[in-house]
Amino acid sequence: MLIAKGLVRRYGQLVAVDHLDIEVAPGTCFGLLGPNGAGKTSTIGALVGLVRPDEGKVTLDGQEVSPSDHRVRARIGYVPQEIAIYEELDAKQNLRFFAGLYGISGPDADNRIAEALELAGLLNNADKPVRTFSGGMKRRLNLVAALLHKPHVLVMDEPTVGVDPQSRNAIFEAVERLVELGMTCVYTSHYMEEVERLCDRIAIMDHGKIVAQGTKSELEKLLPPERSMRLTFANEDLASVAASSLGRAGLKASREGNVVTTEFTDLGAALAAVGQACAASPPLEMHSQAPSLEEVFLHLTGKSLRD
Amino acid sequence: MLPALLNFVRKDLLVFRSDRGAAITAIVMPVLLAVFLGSLFGSAGGSGEMKPVPVIVADEDQSEISKRALEEMATENHLKVTMASAAEAKEAVNNGKSAFAVVVPKGFGEQVVAGMSSGGERPKLQEYIDPAQQTAAMAGQGFVTKAFATATLDKAFGRETKAGDDLLPFKAETHQAAAKQTGDGEASRAHVFAGMGVQGVLFMAINLAMNVMRERRTGVWRRVRTAPPSLEIQLLGRLVSGTVVGSLSLTCVILAGLLTGLRIHGSLVGLVSIVLCSAAMSSAIGLAIASLGKTEEQSRGLSVLFVLTMTMLSGAWFPSFLMPEWVQKATLVVPARWAVDGLDGAIWRDIGLSGVMVASGVTLVFGAVFFAFSIWRFRTLERAA
Numbered sequence: 001m002l003i004a005k006g007l008v009r010r011y012g013q014l015v016a017v018d019h020l021d022i023e024v025a026p027g028t029c030f031g032l033l034g035p036n037g038a039g040k041t042s043t044i045g046a047l048v049g050l051v052r053p054d055e056g057k058v059t060l061d062g063q064e065v066s067p068s069d070h071r072v073r074a075r076i077g078y079v080p081q082e083i084a085i086y087e088e089l090d091a092k093q094n095l096r097f098f099a100g101l102y103g104i105s106g107p108d109a110d111n112r113i114a115e116a117l118e119l120a121g122l123l124n125n126a127d128k129p130v131r132t133f134s135g136g137m138k139r140r141l142n143l144v145a146a147l148l149h150k151p152h153v154l155v156m157d158e159p160t161v162g163v164d165p166q167s168r169n170a171i172f173e174a175v176e177r178l179v180e181l182g183m184t185c186v187y188t189s190h191y192m193e194e195v196e197r198l199c200d201r202i203a204i205m206d207h208g209k210i211v212a213q214g215t216k217s218e219l220e221k222l223l224p225p226e227r228s229m230r231l232t233f234a235n236e237d238l239a240s241v242a243a244s245s246l247g248r249a250g251l252k253a254s255r256e257g258n259v260v261t262t263e264f265t266d267l268g269a270a271l272a273a274v275g276q277a278c279a280a281s282p283p284l285e286m287h288s289q290a291p292s293l294e295e296v297f298l299h300l301t302g303k304s305l306r307d
Numbered sequence: 308m309l310p311a312l313l314n315f316v317r318k319d320l321l322v323f324r325s326d327r328g329a330a331i332t333a334i335v336m337p338v339l340l341a342v343f344l345g346s347l348f349g350s351a352g353g354s355g356e357m358k359p360v361p362v363i364v365a366d367e368d369q370s371e372i373s374k375r376a377l378e379e380m381a382t383e384n385h386l387k388v389t390m391a392s393a394a395e396a397k398e399a400v401n402n403g404k405s406a407f408a409v410v411v412p413k414g415f416g417e418q419v420v421a422g423m424s425s426g427g428e429r430p431k432l433q434e435y436i437d438p439a440q441q442t443a444a445m446a447g448q449g450f451v452t453k454a455f456a457t458a459t460l461d462k463a464f465g466r467e468t469k470a471g472d473d474l475l476p477f478k479a480e481t482h483q484a485a486a487k488q489t490g491d492g493e494a495s496r497a498h499v500f501a502g503m504g505v506q507g508v509l510f511m512a513i514n515l516a517m518n519v520m521r522e523r524r525t526g527v528w529r530r531v532r533t534a535p536p537s538l539e540i541q542l543l544g545r546l547v548s549g550t551v552v553g554s555l556s557l558t559c560v561i562l563a564g565l566l567t568g569l570r571i572h573g574s575l576v577g578l579v580s581i582v583l584c585s586a587a588m589s590s591a592i593g594l595a596i597a598s599l600g601k602t603e604e605q606s607r608g609l610s611v612l613f614v615l616t617m618t619m620l621s622g623a624w625f626p627s628f629l630m631p632e633w634v635q636k637a638t639l640v641v642p643a644r645w646a647v648d649g650l651d652g653a654i655w656r657d658i659g660l661s662g663v664m665v666a667s668g669v670t671l672v673f674g675a676v677f678f679a680f681s682i683w684r685f686r687t688l689e690r691a692a
Contacts, residue, residue, distance in 0.1 A: 011691075048533045051692060067689070070535035078533040082526030086318070088325040093318075100314030101534035129325065145530075 006056030018208035031199030039208035077151030102149035116144035136167025231283040245277030315544020337507025359387040363408040370416025375458035406440035407447030501650035502623030504560035515593030549590025577663030581649035588674035598684035642673035
């Protein structure tokens with residue numbers, strides 16, 4: 001279990017991480033969402049033992065993660081936001097160096113490097129200099145370089161920035177496979193859909209604090225109950241008649257041109273009312289959206305995730 | 308600890324091998340510069356013999372004394388005398404064609420004789436010196452003065468002697484005090500190779516600093532810092548790989564010197580010692596630069612300025628004994644000065660193995676100070692990150 005309790009990190013007057021508490025269960029993927037400047041990087045620094053918090057502590061299975069304890073740090077893998085590999089070296093040389101950082105050498109290193117190259121889909125490019133790789137290939141190598149020492153926890157800081165859809169998918173599949181194999185993952189991203197797909201639990205961070213955390217459905221429940229539905233009619237007259245009928249049925253409805261928007265709390269009841277009110281002149285289109293993390297984020301922080 | 312250290316060293320050497328720019332800066336440039344400048348200095352006196360000093364003489368006197376002085380000058384191997392008129396002699400010095408000229412005025416011989424018997428006013432030789440060639444001019448002036456002194460003494464004592472030195476109550480024996488059986492040209496060439504070698508490893512240090520800063524910018528540094536090896540091991544790995552590359556650079560410069568006629572007159576042990584210590588010190592300077600810089604662009608400019616200043620003060624471009632005395636004393640705190648002096652000592656200057664080892668030791672101490680500073684500075688940066 002990876003636990004951060006009461007973490008505080010200050011830079012002069014600025015409090016980058018403000019009494020942050022998170023718990024990541026073994027074999028799960030934990031998502032950390034937040035706009036730029038929310039304190040994600042400082043939090044990641046503390047989780048991987050790179051930064052010593054001013055207050056609080058991080059523990060992995062009861063052992064404190066700190067810059068001075070190399071043994072516990074060796075149980076953590078870190079994928080930085082940047083492509084943190086040597087462009088001058090080939091893929092194999094890079095992996096051999098990163099394996100060597102954890103004392104892995106000889107045939108054991110050869111086997112692990114081969115596994116990593118296979119996972120990254122780079123077996124055919126193992127001896128080519130990294131500078132000749134595409135952005136996606138570099139990202140995949142960046143990921144597997146953190147896996148050579150078989151860490152218990154893998155911390156990924158926006159691992160898909162700037163990659164093509166194919167490579168992004170390969171990274172998703174790799175992360176899903178690792179979690180299936182029992183690895184614990186911490187994943188930060190600007191892309192809501194990535195977190196939605198990969199993470200069991202999600203924390204939303206803003207101004208150094210966790211403003212909400214839970215499963216996706218738990219977070220969606222934080223949204224106000226009212227949802228909206230857009231009905232498009234063939235002309236304005238039909239839309240006007242429908243808006244009046246919906247009002248009489250007890251739904252709040254407004255019209256703009258040939259489009260009627262109505263608000264509801266119970267989707268089933270709303271559909272029944274619409275069917276009854278518009279039986280004589282049914283709408284051409286009906287559109288209603290399920291609550292999303294993007295809306296949750298906007299609701300909680302007042303800004304878009306990519307702000 | 309050792310496998311972790313070797314892992315860093317191996318990686319750095321692989322990166323160096325695949326970086327052509329670094330190889331050019333660390334090896335090709337210093338070798339080319341040393342060979343080129345060495346050939347210029349070598350041509351000034353590569354034979355090991357002192358070249359004759361050209362002197363122009365205008366003898367308007369034509370007296371017994373002036374003729375005797377000219378005979379004396381003709382016996383002097385270190386002088387090449389050319390006769391000319393007074394105007395031509397003066398013009399040759401003004402144009403820089405000759406370092407020294409002397410005009411013997413009419414009546415000079417008579418006035419010398421009269422002065423010796425009655426103590427009248429002493430006659431004056433008119434001497435012209437080119438300030439741009441002071442060393443040659445002073446040598447010429449010395450030989451000419453000696454020739455006239457000999458001629459005057461001959462006249463005074465009524466003796467004819469072929470060797471004026473026999474009249475003096477002492478003999479002078481000339482030694483090239485600092486050098487080991489080398490001519491001026493070889494010593495100059497050897498100094499060029501020492502100086503350019505040290506300049507090369509200092510530029511290698513800039514490259515090392517830029518590599519570290521690039522790692523910090525690209526996140527590699529941060530990633531490596533999350534791994535078990537300590538900061539000290541990481542920096543020591545850099546220091547060792549930098550020492551290997553720096554030693555390779557200096558070795559290539561020295562080998563290029565040997566291939567073009569340079570000879571090692573000092574101890575090989577001393578040479579190996581000063582090469583390793585100079586390379587280690589330069590690597591430590593590179594780490595210190597990396598720990599202070601903010602951006603690569605800003606740091607590269609500042610470090611080039613720093614290295615060029617240090618190279619100049621170290622005597623790498625011209626020997627430190629040509630500088631004013633206070634500068635010579637002040638440059639004792641310039642680390643590269645000790646590296647240049649140590650290399651000079653190991654190659655040609657007669658300071659003995661102990662002298663080279665002292666220079667190596669001081670160079671190593673400077674390296675240790677820079678290395679300790681780098682560790683402290685990187686630790687501070689890490690705490691603030």
